[in-house]
Amino acid sequence: MAEVLQPRHAPIPTPKVKPIISDQLRPSSSTTPKPIFDPAKHLSYKEDPKVLTLNDIGIDNNDGISPVAVSDPFPLFSEEAIKIMRSEIFTNEVWENCMFSSEFAGCQLRGHCPKYAPFMHTSWTHPATLSTISRIAGIDLVPIFDYEIGNINISVNDPIADSTKRSADQSEDELPVTKWHHDSYPFVCVVMMSDARGMVGGETALRRGDGRIEKVRGPQMGSAVILQGHIIMHQALSARGASERITMITSFRARDPFVKDTSVLTNIRPISDKSEMYYQWTRYRMEVLIKKLEGMKEVLDGEHNENEGTDVERVKVFLKEQEGWVQGTWREIEP
Ligand SMILES: [Fe+2]
Known part of the structure; x- marks a missing residue:
């Protein structure tokens, strides 16, 4: 980072x-x-x-x-x-x-x-x-x-x-x-x-x-x-x-x-309108997260429909990554 x-x-x-x-x-x-x-x-x-x-x-x-x-x-x-x-x-x-x-x-x-x-x-x-x-x-x-x-x-x-x-x-x-x-x-x-x-x-x-x-x-x-x-x-x-x-x-x-x-947002906060900045920041982070969740949902559905069984380890790694993503989104917001 x-x-x-x-x-x-x-x-x-x-x-x-x-x-x-x-x-x-x-x-x-x-x-x-x-x-x-x-x-x-x-x-x-x-x-x-x-x-x-x-x-x-x-x-x-x-x-x-x-x-x-x-x-x-x-x-x-x-x-x-x-x-x-x-x-x-x-x-x-x-x-x-x-x-x-x-x-x-x-x-x-x-x-x-x-x-x-x-x-x-x-x-x-x-x-x-x-x-x-x-x-x-x-x-x-x-x-x-x-x-x-x-x-x-x-x-x-x-x-x-x-x-x-x-x-x-x-x-x-x-x-x-x-x-x-x-x-x-x-x-x-x-x-x-x-x-x-x-x-x-x-x-x-x-x-x-x-x-x-x-x-x-x-x-x-x-x-x-x-x-x-x-x-x-x-x-x-x-x-x-x-x-x-x-x-x-x-x-x-x-x-x-x-x-x-x-x-x-380290160098960005001092040179931005906070309200607008955090709106756009949160929106972009949510947009990316939604796409990732949708992508993973498709993978899960695909595996399920093909009777392949669920790759549980992969699901756990993915969810942990999203936890980090949300935490990073939260951490950068300093009201
Ligand atoms: Fe630069």
Whole structure:
């Protein structure tokens, strides 16, 4: 199970982003027609990117839910799609209702899908997008739940804050923008929403099984990186040469309810509306449980109807697993 790691660096100060970004904010309009997500126009995916496997980085295959550790950056959404998504999140309503701040990331927008950002929501739940992500990840994936669709991390260049983040063994290009951590959910897909052409740095650093660091370069605008971040310790490194760096992070789980899922809410609670978060969390846990119970019921019926006899040991193991699932669901809820 993932754990929260102690920071290896000084706490990361909150960037002063609101005054800069808020210049672009506007009220959302109910009169202008809302664009509809069209994979032919809004997906720019071409060919499968190279991936590093868990074996490549010295991590046991059995720890993960797929052999894939991380992908190279690959084009996912078109420039037009990113523009529409930006217009959905740069509204007064989103910044007033969905902005969260923690020492983990100074400025985040969360929980805007589907209410304030229907296009972004459809972009991530469309079968064409999911089949692309799933093929690269090596396992059939679905978003974990709506609250984690399109989490937006916003940072701007702040030379004074940057100088306080650096530890003695880090160069200017290696400033962390997040602590070393495991993600709460099995897989993430990170999409760049800023023009990254002049950006230097912005890699993701991964800790290999042998303790060495592996760096994956940052994506360009509209491009994505897929990472099995629940089991790989990682940190985002800062980028220079751009006035803003906005990334969109969507979290995924296996579509198959019988695939291992050790999701937690450790890092999520401080940056979420508790009522909405626990509603979605409990609902997802129940939905998976119902599917597992239905699947097992079919197996039992099948055995019974074929006069095969009941595999009692299997039933006991299954029930024990569900006990753990319900307990984990309960444990993560801290009112
Ligand atoms: Fe992460």
